[in-house]
Amino acid sequence: MDPADWLGWSASAVLLMTLGRQVYVQWRERSTIGLSSWLFVGQVTASVGFTVYSWMLDNWVFVVTNVALLVTAVVGQLIFRRNRRLESS
Numbered sequence: 001m002d003p004a005d006w007l008g009w010s011a012s013a014v015l016l017m018t019l020g021r022q023v024y025v026q027w028r029e030r031s032t033i034g035l036s037s038w039l040f041v042g043q044v045t046a047s048v049g050f051t052v053y054s055w056m057l058d059n060w061v062f063v064v065t066n067v068a069l070l071v072t073a074v075v076g077q078l079i080f081r082r083n084r085r086l087e088s089s
Contacts, residue, residue: 015065
């Protein structure tokens with residue numbers, strides 16, 4: 001693997017850990033304060049577009065990263081909806 005790939009995979013790991021931590025905190029705190037459902041809608045839309053684009057360029061760092069971001073966005077949206085439901089109860 002060349003240095004550019006190492007850099008890409010490392011940056012991907014940092015981004016995914018950061019977003020994963022945010023989704024975890026949202027799940028743990030059961031709160032939607034400061035969050036919008038549109039954040040996750042936008043992230044899903046962008047992740048699908050970037051996944052297809054990365055696949056078309058045959059860039060596997062970004063294909064894997066964007067698929068993982070897509071999963072993070074879907075999980076985040078599900079947690080957001082759960083928290084919204086809990087807050088309205």
